[in-house]
Amino acid sequence: MAYKNFETQAVRIAASSSDQREHSAPIYLSSSFVFDSAEQARQLFADELPGNIYSRYANPNTSDLIEKVCAAEGTESGVTTASGMAAMFGSMASLLHQGDHILASRSLFGSTHQLLTRIFPRWGITHSYGDISDIVNWEKLLQPNTKMIFIETPSNPGLEIIDLEYIANFANAHNLILVVDNCFATPYLQQPARWGAHIVTHSATKFIDGQGRVLGGLILGKKDLIDEVQFFMRHTGPSLSPFNAWVLAKSMETLAVRMDRHCENAFAVASYFEGNTEVERVRYPFLPSHPQYQLAKKQMRHGGGIITLTLKGGLSRAKKFIDELKMISVTANLGDSRSIITHPASTTHSKLTEEERERVGILNGLVRLSVGLEHVDDIIQDIEQALGKSKN
Numbered sequence: 001m002a003y004k005n006f007e008t009q010a011v012r013i014a015a016s017s018s019d020q021r022e023h024s025a026p027i028y029l030s031s032s033f034v035f036d037s038a039e040q041a042r043q044l045f046a047d048e049l050p051g052n053i054y055s056r057y058a059n060p061n062t063s064d065l066i067e068k069v070c071a072a073e074g075t076e077s078g079v080t081t082a083s084g085m086a087a088m089f090g091s092m093a094s095l096l097h098q099g100d101h102i103l104a105s106r107s108l109f110g111s112t113h114q115l116l117t118r119i120f121p122r123w124g125i126t127h128s129y130g131d132i133s134d135i136v137n138w139e140k141l142l143q144p145n146t147k148m149i150f151i152e153t154p155s156n157p158g159l160e161i162i163d164l165e166y167i168a169n170f171a172n173a174h175n176l177i178l179v180v181d182n183c184f185a186t187p188y189l190q191q192p193a194r195w196g197a198h199i200v201t202h203s204a205t206k207f208i209d210g211q212g213r214v215l216g217g218l219i220l221g222k223k224d225l226i227d228e229v230q231f232f233m234r235h236t237g238p239s240l241s242p243f244n245a246w247v248l249a250k251s252m253e254t255l256a257v258r259m260d261r262h263c264e265n266a267f268a269v270a271s272y273f274e275g276n277t278e279v280e281r282v283r284y285p286f287l288p289s290h291p292q293y294q295l296a297k298k299q300m301r302h303g304g305g306i307i308t309l310t311l312k313g314g315l316s317r318a319k320k321f322i323d324e325l326k327m328i329s330v331t332a333n334l335g336d337s338r339s340i341i342t343h344p345a346s347t348t349h350s351k352l353t354e355e356e357r358e359r360v361g362i363l364n365g366l367v368r369l370s371v372g373l374e375h376v377d378d379i380i381q382d383i384e385q386a387l388g389k390s391k392n
Contacts, residue, residue, distance in 0.1 A: 006188060007256045009071045014064060014249075027246045028060045057234050061245035068252045069202070069218055072187035074194050077226035079219045079233050080245055084183065084203020086238035087217030088112050089119075091179050091201045092150065094232030095225065098124040100147040103138065103176070105162060106131055107155035110349040112181070113356075116150075132160040133291075135167065142174060152181040153192075154296075157308055157344045157368040159184075159283045161292035164299050168196025177225065183207075183335075188259045189301045198222055199229075204248050206335030207305065210258050211251070214244040258337070258373065262305030265379060266371040270307045272380050278387045280365065281310040306334065307369050311387075315364035318343050320390035322367065327374070327382040334370035339379055342368045 003009045014025055033052040035041040043049035052058055066078040081087045092102065092115070104116060106129040116127040126145075130138045132155065149171050153162040164180065171178035179199040180192035186207045192200050202208060204216035217240070219229050233239075263286075270284035282289070285296035286303030296303060311317045322330055328339045332347065342348060344362050352362070371379060 006072060010068060010255060011253045013068050013071050025061070025064055025246065025249065028055075028242050030059075030242070031055050055242060056237060056239045059242045059245065061242040061249065062240055065240075065245045065249040065252070066218075066220075068249055069187060069208075070220055072191070072252070072255075073182075073200050073220050074191050075200060075220040076223040077221065077230075079226060079230050080204075080240035081217035081219065081233065082238045082240055082244075083215045084201075084205050084217040085111050085115075087201045087203065087219050088181065089115060090217075090229055090233050090236075090238065091199050091219045092120070092125075092148065094229040095177055095199075096120075096125050096147060099145055100125050101143045101145045102127040102148045102150055103141055103146055104129055104149070105151040105153075105155065105160075107158050107160045108150075108152055109156040109181070110344075110351055112150075112152075113349075114351060132162055135162060138170065139174075146174070146176060148177045148179060150179045150181075152184070153190075154184045154285055154304060154306070156184060157306070157342070157348070157362065157366070159285055159290070159304075159306060159308060161285060161290075161296050161299075163295055164190075164192050164195035164197065171198070172196065184304055184306055185300060186255060186259055186304075188256050189263070189304060190299055193221065195299065198225055205333070207259065207262070208248055208255060208335075209251050210255070210335060210337060212331075212333055212336040212338070214247045216240050216244050216248050259302070259305065261373050262335075262371060263302035265373070265376045266305050266307050267303055268376045269369070269371055269379055269383070270303075273309060273383065276387070278312055278391060279309050280312050281308075283308040283310075305371050307371060309367050309369060309383075310363055311365045311367065311390075313365060313390075315345070317390055318365050318367055321386050324386035324389040325382055326385070327378060328369070334368070336370065337373045339372035339374060339382075340370040342370075344368055 032054050044051050044053050062080040070078050128141045130141050151162050178197045180197040181201050183203045199221040202218040204218050270282050270287055273279050274282040284307045328341050345364050349362050
């Protein structure tokens, strides 16, 4: 049965129950599956018959997760991976060959940047970076061997927004594969495939899990492309465990209600501290002061659960501020039910040069706040007190 609304889809789309008539999907902790005959085994390996063979290929729990997220994203097919970075790597490596060129937005997560600058060049795959603020001139960056565009929107950590409709039309006009990392927005807030993206990726570790429990990644998109991705991932092996897939599939059922609260809290925190004398800049997609505010409103349901604060006093002030926080966690994650603070310049994006960080707005005074599900008054109080104590 097809369901019209996101929340109902997320709750009601589920793997078929077994002969035990369970209401909640079981965990299929099995590395392999039994065949009825040698001929059935041959048919399954030859893709003549659907079914499970080996959990590196597929498992009822990973299939359940894929079905839920494909319905949410509006994509035809998908592959699960062991982590978000496995999804980023697989979405590119499976579709590119030696000599190909990637056009990417300059504003990317630090590890994705490392893939482009240090890993793929080993195999003769090159890249060029385009500035989000200058997207209409990206055509000048195209090369005869350009095959793919890779972007994040909103970007990590600068929260820059790319016009998905424009970039999809651009990709189609030049016969390029458009890959969109949708991690910050989640399938609830934004569906890049509906704007024309060919591949959508996620670190499911973040908001999709939502409680900091498991690692996981997703590659979703058009079936012909996903078939190529699936072949690559099956034979290179970055498989998602059945247990993690089960956790993530259950988490999808609460994604909408959690994201509503994340967004409500994040907007309240961003609004409260905008104009604070100790903060140079607050960045949040649904604040009217955001440079791409109208675009964010066009393609996102809400503004997301991430804000950035650029503090007066640079690195030393940012470190003092973080150390003075009492409730907000200092940890290398985001999208948790608990609020989390990170200093990107010295952690997630520390491998970038200072010039590279400056070009995408990752200043030494910038902190990234993943706003959790605590009461917003408690979040604001913790930040306010830490700002005051870090002033001297």
